[in-house]
Amino acid sequence: MTDIELTSDLTVELVQQVGDDAAIARAARVSTGADKTEHDFAANAKLISYLMKNRHGSPFEHNSMTFRISAPIFVIREFMRHRIGWSYNEVSARYKKLEPRFYVYPERRPLVQSGSSAHPDIQAGAPELTAKTNAGVTKAYQSSWRTYEALIKQGVAYEVARTVLPVGIYSDMYATCNARSLMAFLSLRVDEAESTFQTKPQWEIEQVARQMESKFASIFRATWDAFDLNGRVAP
Amino acid sequence: MTDIELTSDLTVELVQQVGDDAAIARAARVSTGADKTEHDFAANAKLISYLMKNRHGSPFEHNSMTFRISAPIFVIREFMRHRIGWSYNEVSARYKKLEPRFYVYPERRPLVQSGSSAHPDIQAGAPELTAKTNAGVTKAYQSSWRTYEALIKQGVAYEVARTVLPVGIYSDMYATCNARSLMAFLSLRVDEAESTFQTKPQWEIEQVARQMESKFASIFRATWDAFDLNGRVAP
Amino acid sequence: MTDIELTSDLTVELVQQVGDDAAIARAARVSTGADKTEHDFAANAKLISYLMKNRHGSPFEHNSMTFRISAPIFVIREFMRHRIGWSYNEVSARYKKLEPRFYVYPERRPLVQSGSSAHPDIQAGAPELTAKTNAGVTKAYQSSWRTYEALIKQGVAYEVARTVLPVGIYSDMYATCNARSLMAFLSLRVDEAESTFQTKPQWEIEQVARQMESKFASIFRATWDAFDLNGRVAP
Amino acid sequence: MTDIELTSDLTVELVQQVGDDAAIARAARVSTGADKTEHDFAANAKLISYLMKNRHGSPFEHNSMTFRISAPIFVIREFMRHRIGWSYNEVSARYKKLEPRFYVYPERRPLVQSGSSAHPDIQAGAPELTAKTNAGVTKAYQSSWRTYEALIKQGVAYEVARTVLPVGIYSDMYATCNARSLMAFLSLRVDEAESTFQTKPQWEIEQVARQMESKFASIFRATWDAFDLNGRVAP
Numbered sequence: 001m002t003d004i005e006l007t008s009d010l011t012v013e014l015v016q017q018v019g020d021d022a023a024i025a026r027a028a029r030v031s032t033g034a035d036k037t038e039h040d041f042a043a044n045a046k047l048i049s050y051l052m053k054n055r056h057g058s059p060f061e062h063n064s065m066t067f068r069i070s071a072p073i074f075v076i077r078e079f080m081r082h083r084i085g086w087s088y089n090e091v092s093a094r095y096k097k098l099e100p101r102f103y104v105y106p107e108r109r110p111l112v113q114s115g116s117s118a119h120p121d122i123q124a125g126a127p128e129l130t131a132k133t134n135a136g137v138t139k140a141y142q143s144s145w146r147t148y149e150a151l152i153k154q155g156v157a158y159e160v161a162r163t164v165l166p167v168g169i170y171s172d173m174y175a176t177c178n179a180r181s182l183m184a185f186l187s188l189r190v191d192e193a194e195s196t197f198q199t200k201p202q203w204e205i206e207q208v209a210r211q212m213e214s215k216f217a218s219i220f221r222a223t224w225d226a227f228d229l230n231g232r233v234a235p
Numbered sequence: 236m237t238d239i240e241l242t243s244d245l246t247v248e249l250v251q252q253v254g255d256d257a258a259i260a261r262a263a264r265v266s267t268g269a270d271k272t273e274h275d276f277a278a279n280a281k282l283i284s285y286l287m288k289n290r291h292g293s294p295f296e297h298n299s300m301t302f303r304i305s306a307p308i309f310v311i312r313e314f315m316r317h318r319i320g321w322s323y324n325e326v327s328a329r330y331k332k333l334e335p336r337f338y339v340y341p342e343r344r345p346l347v348q349s350g351s352s353a354h355p356d357i358q359a360g361a362p363e364l365t366a367k368t369n370a371g372v373t374k375a376y377q378s379s380w381r382t383y384e385a386l387i388k389q390g391v392a393y394e395v396a397r398t399v400l401p402v403g404i405y406s407d408m409y410a411t412c413n414a415r416s417l418m419a420f421l422s423l424r425v426d427e428a429e430s431t432f433q434t435k436p437q438w439e440i441e442q443v444a445r446q447m448e449s450k451f452a453s454i455f456r457a458t459w460d461a462f463d464l465n466g467r468v469a470p
Numbered sequence: 471m472t473d474i475e476l477t478s479d480l481t482v483e484l485v486q487q488v489g490d491d492a493a494i495a496r497a498a499r500v501s502t503g504a505d506k507t508e509h510d511f512a513a514n515a516k517l518i519s520y521l522m523k524n525r526h527g528s529p530f531e532h533n534s535m536t537f538r539i540s541a542p543i544f545v546i547r548e549f550m551r552h553r554i555g556w557s558y559n560e561v562s563a564r565y566k567k568l569e570p571r572f573y574v575y576p577e578r579r580p581l582v583q584s585g586s587s588a589h590p591d592i593q594a595g596a597p598e599l600t601a602k603t604n605a606g607v608t609k610a611y612q613s614s615w616r617t618y619e620a621l622i623k624q625g626v627a628y629e630v631a632r633t634v635l636p637v638g639i640y641s642d643m644y645a646t647c648n649a650r651s652l653m654a655f656l657s658l659r660v661d662e663a664e665s666t667f668q669t670k671p672q673w674e675i676e677q678v679a680r681q682m683e684s685k686f687a688s689i690f691r692a693t694w695d696a697f698d699l700n701g702r703v704a705p
Numbered sequence: 706m707t708d709i710e711l712t713s714d715l716t717v718e719l720v721q722q723v724g725d726d727a728a729i730a731r732a733a734r735v736s737t738g739a740d741k742t743e744h745d746f747a748a749n750a751k752l753i754s755y756l757m758k759n760r761h762g763s764p765f766e767h768n769s770m771t772f773r774i775s776a777p778i779f780v781i782r783e784f785m786r787h788r789i790g791w792s793y794n795e796v797s798a799r800y801k802k803l804e805p806r807f808y809v810y811p812e813r814r815p816l817v818q819s820g821s822s823a824h825p826d827i828q829a830g831a832p833e834l835t836a837k838t839n840a841g842v843t844k845a846y847q848s849s850w851r852t853y854e855a856l857i858k859q860g861v862a863y864e865v866a867r868t869v870l871p872v873g874i875y876s877d878m879y880a881t882c883n884a885r886s887l888m889a890f891l892s893l894r895v896d897e898a899e900s901t902f903q904t905k906p907q908w909e910i911e912q913v914a915r916q917m918e919s920k921f922a923s924i925f926r927a928t929w930d931a932f933d934l935n936g937r938v939a940p
Binding site for chain 2: 072073074077080081083084086088093094095103105111112113120122125129132133136137139140141143144147148150151154155156157158159160162163164165166167168202
Binding site for chain 2: 485486487488489493496497498500501502503505528529531532533534536538557558559560561562565566569642643644646648
């Protein structure tokens, strides 16, 4: 009997950060030579709102947030499509044997496809569908993990054995971004009614993105307000 | 009995391209105002060799190559770590049901790990190891695929069912780069004795990279010569 | 009497390009596995319109346009703030003595500042203002050029002498981009009433941008239509 | 008599920063799952040296430094050719009237060109050459500034009047980078005998770069050591 860990956790930890609304406003003010003058929160917020509305994006780059994220490979895969203003380091399945930690669907996760294949819309299914799905998924995970371990025992390299591992296995990564690149990410990975551009992120990456947004909003209050009030388009 | 396709093919097709050694030399010559003068191959090659040795990188960017690549997900994953000067579009397992096409190891692929885990060195194993490995791998693939199909039949969305699919399943992508970003990729993904910096790419991505290098070398002859003769460091 | 050339020309030449609407549609279609099927212009246009509206930006990157641009340094300076998806090579005032070619204002160029300094709005001035402005500008150019030449005659390096040259002197550059990075540039450097986001580019860079847009529109007809009809926001 | 300020100052202020050697080592260690274990300076330094030698560049990106730089426009121009991993905001000569602050050459700055135009080598000149050069330069600056002020007085916009301003006038900017993008900059803008790749930066940008390197070295001690000991090639 293989002992694998099953979880629905999608964790985001803010590891380090620098910069805030004031730093954004200061970078913007260098354009008029006023960057060395102190301004209060209201003045900074007004300027930031102006920058957001007029898509002056560069002042939002002078800051940094580093997150440690644990999520299944299929989430990491979507994440790494974001190239600009993003830095990544991830667990290597070449250098180490992965941990037997796999993703199963929580009850609140909608599972059933409707709409066309190009415009998928995912709806909740019958009450017992989550349990049934997770039962099938778990069996497949166990079988894959058993094969992975058997291959390693036969002496093949980690990088060779990993070919059988499913994209539902967990990975960890550090991801560093700035307020501008994070807003570009959020504009595509969080589905809000007030967004100017409609987006249909997969449920799991949206959970990760919402946690990042919440940390971002608590540090960059004026910036997040301006982002959210102006249609959630990255400047 | 599940019917899946097993293959060791790693295919690279050059779909479109523009620019050549002459275009690189022309862009470089604008610095001295000589870009509108015609030069022969030898003069261009001499200039390109100078640019390569002195790491004047920007002239190598005024060109474009688009490749269509078919490879397992674990190769695509490594590929997409290359962010700058690279553009990607890939099959979506959210929008479509994937094809049952899986990667198995060819005889010439070394399978056994030696060295430390941080400096893995992969060696050929016993003669029967490839067959044995592929037997295990294939069984795992079949089981995963069966579950994937069963889940879809139960009515769950493609994006939900895919969590059981292994990283050894095939994907297709378009990847666009320029000579500079391609050389940065080749410097890390092709292991050659004459390289200034040692690199240990995984065998599969190296096969893909070597095919790309061969197409690159046939179009950008002087550039490839200069790259290869100068320690294979991207300018 | 110093002999300098005065001009209002802002020239854009399309030097090489690859890719078109069909290539964009093809890259997008790989997501559903339909990239190898031929489609007609109408089908491609429909897909491109969908991509634009939903901000699926990556398919617009699999193409390349290289422009040769002649413009004053103050235009080149604004241009090079565009970093992502842009490659540049420019005349070097370290490696060569620049040509005595300077920018003067054409009659149709508005010259008078109104509005606040943070929201400058430039209006046409009195009829004789252009002539008067150009007279002053020309004298300053001549004086700067005379000093530049005198310094070089004294034996100082080009890079030392150039410090007196005004930002109105001409430079040449090669600029390579793709449809996506070009649309990001156009969204900020062309002021159109139908734009979702208001922008106030300087008159000169807008002339350059409009020439680039015209060449872009003639090659990527469906893409340009979708861009222009959807508020001119880069996808 | 125009009152302009003449200076040879090239100032660099570190405005904010986050991350250190330990953060770099931590990001690297996630690949083997050891990122949550504490390590001492020696262990981090050893790992960083390994990463540098083998060009594992991504761990060096999880940090941020914001500099405020005052320098003539010709320095800012060279600076902004560095696109990747760099963010900029600069004084706008559209939004404000610039300050009459201009660059003159200090005694220790070599002024005379030797070598070919493609391989310029700048040597010290006769003792009185600096004074003579600065006298010519100053007169040209004064004349340009007088014209700039006169044009503004005539009612033309700042952006119109600026065309006569020389590239020796001062500008201020905020520049944000990370350890990796800074090392790429330093490898091209600081000329050291031990560099693997020879570079010939202009004297002024090298002064700026050396100040940045000194601040970088004091924060990222192990990283700077590894950079300097391994031929000063950015990883």
